[in-house]
Amino acid sequence: MTTLVIAEHNTVKLNDATAKTVTAATKIGADVHVLVVGSGVDAVAEAASKIDGVAKVIVADDAIYAHPLAENLAALVVGMAGSYDAIVSPATTIGKNFMPRVAALLDVAQISEIQGVVSADTFERPIYAGNAVQTVKSKDAKKVITVRTTAFAAAGQGGSAAIEKVAAGDQPGLSEWVSENLTKSDRPELTSAKIIISGGRGMQSGDNFHMLDSIADKLGAAVGASRAAVDAGFVPNDYQVGQTGKVVAPELYIAVGISGAIQHLAGMKDSKVIVAINKDEEAPIFQVADFGLVADLFTAVPELDAELGKLGL
């Protein structure tokens, strides 16, 4: 029994979604190999080899993998699938894109976004935007699984797995990468941040979101937003926390001017400590908040900023 984990990275750095996925893979109970696919990814492979519990790192380093096209990734992984009982990837936009393609080519089901491993063939996964949890048993000999990484702690460091190179797989030539427009930020990424401060429609404008920046800088936090704030055009889409955006589970989540629509709660309700600041005391966000402050955000946010300043943050 061996499990193959597909590493998530941006060519230079291994994303910590990988170490979390390794934790899920370890629970399935077999040896864990990590596959790093990319172009010029020695540093990523090195980092993957240090994850606890990884028996081997396999590297497919080729110019055709400079951008992760689903068609190319699936062809490579399917070619390697013979040696594995389970193929596991984080449920990032890359994993969600190519993994069902792998499953279909292997003629098996995909088990999407597992949040728990009951046994080697039985898994828990959220349905209805997390409003119910389904326990499913796979009848397939080979399992194709994506992992909701917020549900698993990152595997530790200290491993020293061997690194092995493999040749590139087929390049079906069906699609090509044209360009990317990534939001640049010095702050931590939403999905890995320990603290997140998010704004909702109550922020009233994109300019007002800058009020959150100063607090985010003091706390080393990422800045997020509700779908309402994104739809209103206050901030770009990649700020979105929620069922249709990013699912996060930081140590501290501060929701500012967010009413708490089901779709937003689905994306953040597993945070350890939730703070809500909203002037409407009936707002549903208060039903999940550990600490609720009924106040006008336009006075509370500058006050919070000042209080944190007093702590020397």
Place this chain on the structure above:
Amino acid sequence: MKVIVPIKRVVDYNVKIRVKSDQTGVDLANVKMSMNPFDEIAIEEAVRLKEAGKITEVIAVSIGAAQATETIRTALAMGADRGILVKTDEMVEPINVAKILKAIIDAEKPDLAILGKQAIDDDCNQTGQMLAALLGWPQGTFASKVEFDGDKLLLTREIDGGLQTLKLNMPAVITTDLRLNEPRYASLPNIMKAKKKPIDEKTPEDYGVTIKTHLEVLKVTEPPVRSAGIKVESVEQLVAKLKEAGVIG
């Protein structure tokens, strides 16, 4: 040029679902059902491509119980030309849906398939990618913009860090994300017209597909409930509580 748009009948997104007490599933009795919102976006995109003269026919396909006919009628009222209902009372997993859709596509030979990126009931996010794999077509998932570039597609998609643009050969599979468009409401005259549009009724067997169960649902449970905490009176108190909880400073 034809487009196929598969659509799914799901619990309306405004309904607060209830898990059955025997843990066999979610209670669907007397619950409002609607077209999956991502599929509405798919229909809208196909109809807009037709209105722009890029394509000539939009075929809406649904796989499910007889009531899925209503969902197809909604698509026809939005502007789809005809419908296909593949009738089955079984639960059809995405891999089986993809096989049925592949068989329909082999028969209909469309140039594009546009699907919602995921259904809001099982949240699988698989069918479009699986269909593309079975057909050997390229896939443009989570699309926020679709343009034609000669005989290829320029497709902008939502990825974790922002946006990505791909060039896809045709035929291709597209799956829709929220920002692709805002679906229209069907007008009364169009709802009336939709009643006259044809819907073919088929079965999975007609397409030579045997539905195989890959996953057995052992139980469906409520998620752990998060209990509401306390209200604080001031920002000062809030900061003190957060320090106490050890999450700041």
